[in-house]
Amino acid sequence: MKIIVPMAGRGSRLRPHTLTIPKPLIPIAGKPIVQRLVEGIAEVLEDEIDEIAFIISEDFGVEIEAKLKNIATSLKAKSTIYYQDKPLGTGHAIMCAKDSLSGPAVIAYADTLFKADFKLDKEADAVMWVKQVENPEAFGVIKLNDKGQITELVEKSKDFVSDLAVIGIYYFKEVSQLKTQLEKVIEENIMHGGEYQINDGIKKMKENGAIFKPGQVDEWMDCGNKKVTVETNSRMLKFIHEDQKEQLMSSSVKIENSEILEPCFIGENVFLKNAKIGPNVSIGNGTTIENSSIKNSLIQENSQVLNANLDKAMIGNFAKFDGNFTSVSLGDYSVLD
Missing domain, CATH: 2.160.10.10 (Hexapeptide repeat proteins)
Incomplete structure (x- = not known):
């Protein structure tokens, strides 16, 4: 099992704390956000982690890269570093790690922490981790059919679709399927706000018959700005x-x-x-x-x-x-x- 972590952004909403280190290395309860993230994923997966691929900005420097490699080593996993040279969206960031996009993998954005106790459905082609929220209009949400399969992914709809918000963590039984579809997204220049998005690759997978199912987490903790980062620190300590x-x-x-x-x-x-x-x-x-x-x-x-x-x-x-x-x-x- 691989874990792919796009984390090239500096985290402007958390300045001044991200002027010298990237947001995913801000400590929460004594450990960097990204370390708590991958440890939490490893605990849910109950699988051996073979590789952790970090997609970073090249200007992070060798000291940051060394810290990331140590995080992978702590989970007895190979560490791979990729660079995203332009901020062209989540789909572009994932494709920067294309050499690691094979086999089963989890893709997780490094500004979210969670607490979960669910069994991953590894028979599904993919799993999208979700959290029930009170204000679904502020999030991307999923729509389910009577078989518990994800039929639709809707971004910030004013009309009620569901209250299950996508938290930015995905499991793919064969991540090369996502790679193939994201290649098409980039070839066809499908962009939103000047960026290539993972959602367009997911939609193409679904059009090709891939079965997506939800994995619901108990707690979803954000680290986007100073206020919520301090709150997340308190919750994690508890x-x-x-x-x-x-x-x-x-x-x-x-x-x-x-x-x-x-x-x-x-x-x-x-x-x-x-x-x-x-x-x-x-x-x-x-x-x-x-x-x-x-x-x-x-x-x-x-x-x-x-x-x-x-x-x-x-x-x-x-x-x-x-x-x-x-x-x-x-x-x-x-x-x-």
Whole structure:
């Protein structure tokens, strides 16, 4: 089984946090978004992952590529890096990895996390992962027939079609079928808003008789902007704390006259002095927090937080914060004192 991850976009809605690293490497509960994504997929598939193909921008650099390779290695999978040189849509991004488009595969966009407990229907030609939503008019949704097969994929319809929204994760029993149809999409220059879309390849597969079925997830968590990323961090901490499958606090944390309200993730060599931390806080390696109260927040590595009262805040790497602000969004290497 392969996992194909298009992630070439920088994540402009999450700036300033994506000015120095791409959005999929922002940590959620101590792990990069993309790592949590592929680990979650591997858990649902219950199959050995042979290869993880990352489609990135060439300007991400060797350090980012090394981190991605380490994520694949952690799942005992081969890592392949492809480059998307122009932002020409999801279909174009997938075709940048055409050399890996064979055999069974999952294609997943790296700005979404999920929690699911369903068995993948591997008899279907393809599975589209969906989540029941209250406002389906804001999403692409699927329409089902009485056999539970997907008959239609409708984008943001004002008229009710269904409340099952597509979350951007797809399984293909033979992904070369999608490759063949996306080649036709590009040859025929079928574009929407100047981009080639995966949906047009899916529609061509269906026209050729492919059977698509839904796989419904329990939780769907977005990481599109600062607000929802902080919310996703809180939700993920809650799930991990309940499942007790991961250790959330490093043994190297130094605590002096401080209180921790679970759930929290606290990384290696963190120093807490006169602090009240939590609930729902993630603190990256090497960060110092003094004389502060922090809840519902995400603070990355090697930063310094002093005299703070933070709620729903997001602070990057190597940042310094000292002040009476509350819901801040402070990027890497920034100083506010």
